[in-house]
Amino acid sequence: GQNIDQPTEMTATEGAIVQINCTYQTSGFNGLFWYQQHAGEAPTFLSYNVLDGLEEKGRFSSFLSRSKGYSYLLLKELQMKDSASYLCAVKGYSGGYQKVTFGTGTKLQVIP
Amino acid sequence: DTEVTQTPKHLVMGMTNKKSLKCEQHMGHRAMYWYKQKAKKPPELMFVYSYEKLSINESVPSRFSPECPNSSLLNLHLHALQPEDSALYLCASSQEDPGGATDTQYFGPGTRLTVL
Numbered sequence: 001g002q003n004i005d006q007p008t009e010m011t012a013t014e015g016a017i018v019q020i021n022c023t024y025q026t027s028g029f030n031g032l033f034w035y036q037q038h039a040g041e042a043p044t045f046l047s048y049n050v051l052d053g054l055e056e057k058g059r060f061s062s063f064l065s066r067s068k069g070y071s072y073l074l075l076k077e078l079q080m081k082d083s084a085s086y087l088c089a090v091k092g093y094s095g096g097y098q099k100v101t102f103g104t105g106t107k108l109q110v111i112p
Numbered sequence: 113d114t115e116v117t118q119t120p121k122h123l124v125m126g127m128t129n130k131k132s133l134k135c136e137q138h139m140g141h142r143a144m145y146w147y148k149q150k151a152k153k154p155p156e157l158m159f160v161y162s163y164e165k166l167s168i169n170e171s172v173p174s175r176f177s178p179e180c181p182n183s184s185l186l187n188l189h190l191h192a193l194q195p196e197d198s199a200l201y202l203c204a205s206s207q208e209d210p211g212g213a214t215d216t217q218y219f220g221p222g223t224r225l226t227v228l
Contacts, residue, residue: 033216040200040224042222043155043202045217045218091215095170097167097168099157099160099168100157100215102154102155102156104153104154
């Protein structure tokens with residue numbers, strides 16, 4: 001099976017930087033995704049990592065260490081609209097086939 | 113274009129009703145997914161279609177019946193649901209099947225289902 005752990009809630013100040021961590025255990029690891037989900041809306045894709053290292057995309061960066069089963073999402077120059085849940089999702093083997101499993105999400109509140 | 117559309121946006125149904133949820137994508141994706149999401153919980157995978165064939169059924173009760181009429185459409189037929197089935201039902205699609213290396217899933221806006 002798969003096990004994904006991320007903090008439940010975080011608070012950060014507008015204009016600041018925040019790092020959201022995700023640790024995971026899975027067999028047959030084949031990629032890690034970060035999604036943003038505003039309340040009552042669908043998840044939207046932010047980033048994908050399959051190799052170790054940092055992927056940068058504008059204000060958002062995602063890092064992966066496969067040996068440590070660890071990833072983080074870095075959000076820079078925080079804006080009020082970044083208040084949302086951030087879901088870490090891991091692709092690996094579970095129940096005999098490859099599938100993507102979502103973590104419980106980190107609810108980020110950006111305050112003025 | 114990364115748009116996945118879903119209809120209806122909201123649905124209220126009784127436990128004896130039969131209804132269907134619809135999902136459509138025109139990105140040429142060959143894998144399509146149904147997820148169920150309860151409040152403050154992550155999306156839970158229900159079904160996966162790969163190249164129009166059901167490839168994953170996550171032990172979903174038979175009162176949920178998926179159908180993939182063609183590569184762009186995915187339906188979820190609902191019958192004799194229970195109040196605990198009330199949730200946000202999300203459809204997603206990806207370029208390749210779940211065994212591929214680049215199968216980023218793109219989600220539709222969801223159908224908010226309430227079972228009375």
